[in-house]
Amino acid sequence: MHAIQQQYWAVRDYLAPVLRESKFKEHGRITPEEFVVAGDFLGYKFPVWSWEKGDASKAKDYLPPDKQYLVTRGVPCLRRATSLAYTDADEDAEKLLSFAVDESKDEQGEEWVQTHAGRVVTDPSANPTSIQEIPDLDGPEDNGSPSLPTRELSSLSLGSKDATPAIGTIPDLDEIPDMEEEGLDADDDATANPTPVGASATTSEDEPSKANLLQVRTYDVMITYDKFYQTPRIWLLGYDENRTPLTSSQIFEDVSADHALKTVTIEAFPHSASLQAASVHPCKHASVMKKVIERMNTTVIEQQRLPATKDNGNKRRWLFRRNTGEEKKSGEVEGEEVEGMRVDFYLVVFLKFIASIVPTIEVDSTTAF
């Protein structure tokens, strides 16, 4: 059934006409050319993003051969989305759209960007998944009552089978039967101990408590152009703190509860012959993007009408900036003409929207600026 569905999508995608006319402000959809322009801009502003060719046999002819999709690797995900205190999904949705209503504030983007992630984790003990510590590398005995993963791992290392296997979280470690080898590396005092990812980078005085250790996952994030929906589409490949690929159920832990299994599914990645990846289904992207762009456009136009003074106050001012020397590429617009938001920003805005679906995956590197 799944195979038939995939075939159907492939055919539908093949038959769908390539969007030629620019309609991003009216519909929230973009043409492949605009996708490339927006992708170039994203890669220029945020060099963590780069273009990839993908599998040559899967190349889409409406995109340049060397600019098939965008990728960024090693995107950190410090916490599970399930550990964020979700109380009222509707309230979140409100917040998502309520940005930029208060023009007097200087940071229009802020509240909108950080909808979910700004929340404080509630009482950790009530939220066991949030404090699962990184399995202790030195052994199990340092803790009176080891937490769940530690206990499982320690029993695995002793070879006992009576412990309940982890619920889809730990791959079958016990299927590597004593492959441990002795004497490959001599002891070396110049090798740093393997530090668990998630250790604080700042040398803090106080001993970091175990609850503060984070299960840092990393994600490879890809943005492709979806011809049928005429929007960008996001793909996720995740790794756990031991750099083992995540299973789909693990990936769903990083998707906000509203979207897991509804809009986020595992599908064939279009630029690879066999790769399957988690993807946010783009069926609603256009309408959401349209709303977001409409609101942003109003703000941008107002900002552009303002005289360009005290430019250094706002970190995100470049988003609202009139075409000045910095963006020479499309700098034809001169003087007092107001054009609103340019399509270059489409993917920057798109990432902010995606950040609300995967709140703990820091896809939106734009906030770091």
Added chain:
Amino acid sequence: MPIIQFAPFSSLINPTFWHTLTQLKIDVLKLSSDSVPITGSYTYGKTVVDRESGKEIALGSNLGLSGESFDAAHTASPHSVTVKGTLKNFNTIEEFKSSDKAALFNALADELWSSDFPEDGNKFLVLTFADLKKYKYYYWCAFPAFVVKPSWEIGEGGWEGVSSGGSFGEEDLRTIASREEPNAPFFLVRRNAGGKIETTPLIASAYPGFFTDVPEKDRYVAFIDPSSLPQNPGWPLRNLLTYLVRHSAPYTSTAASPATTSPKPPSFNIISWRDTDVPSEDGGKGWKSLLGKVYLPSAPDLGKTSAEVEKVVRWNAIGWERDGKGKMSPRLADLGGMMDPRRLADQAV
């Protein structure tokens, strides 16, 4: 002075790597277990600020392998360093287990020791066994690095921020950040007589000539650091230092000073470069790169004439990757959930 502890490399294997390996195994390699040349890449270590606790979280870069690793023509993405490596795929788990891993490792280390090219100063080895029916991939990576006794030490003050010590001004750092060939793993930095900073990628012909007539305090050797820990430079520095010490006077100069004076212990100004691009002025955190004076407490015996240099026994090398539990053991990538058609069908909506 404290011994420098290098942060070991760790591998991060993209699922596309296993897809491509599967194809290669079925279509090309079949039952052959010959070595296959592949490439991997690493990039700068990052720190991210945890938005909830406000702490900076170290997020070192891993040596990444993906489907493109098999594509010799693949160019690395900007700001990443390509590393050459060798893949050896075994047909059975027994072969995988019983293979002479030390011999494979030492062969690679010998190759590294005898190669005279700093840009190839880091190589890696991947042993794999692909259980194609179960979509399980056993693998073990090794990143050989040479061990010197006694160990490298860091000068007083340890590693400090590149902008805090007063050695470099804002403009100097911008010059370094906008250097040519940002993908070169190692590069040399000098301050010329006019006080301007100049850089060049570290290639065999550049060192030590680039530093001729440059006072010692104005010579810097920099590397792209995959580590982001404050006091632990990344693994590539080990082999860089090995290269430097082997190619620094007086060890290679034929007109060596009389043997009666013991050679001066080598020391280098090392820049651990961790900035992808120029930090924005209002970022507040500024430059992340580190600067440190690295030295050996005593000069290693590397021979004084070229004939002696030839005869120097290769230093011991280490660098097998530990598994998730810190053991000397292979790792397993279980891609059943992402590759098995039956399990995929279950997840399909």
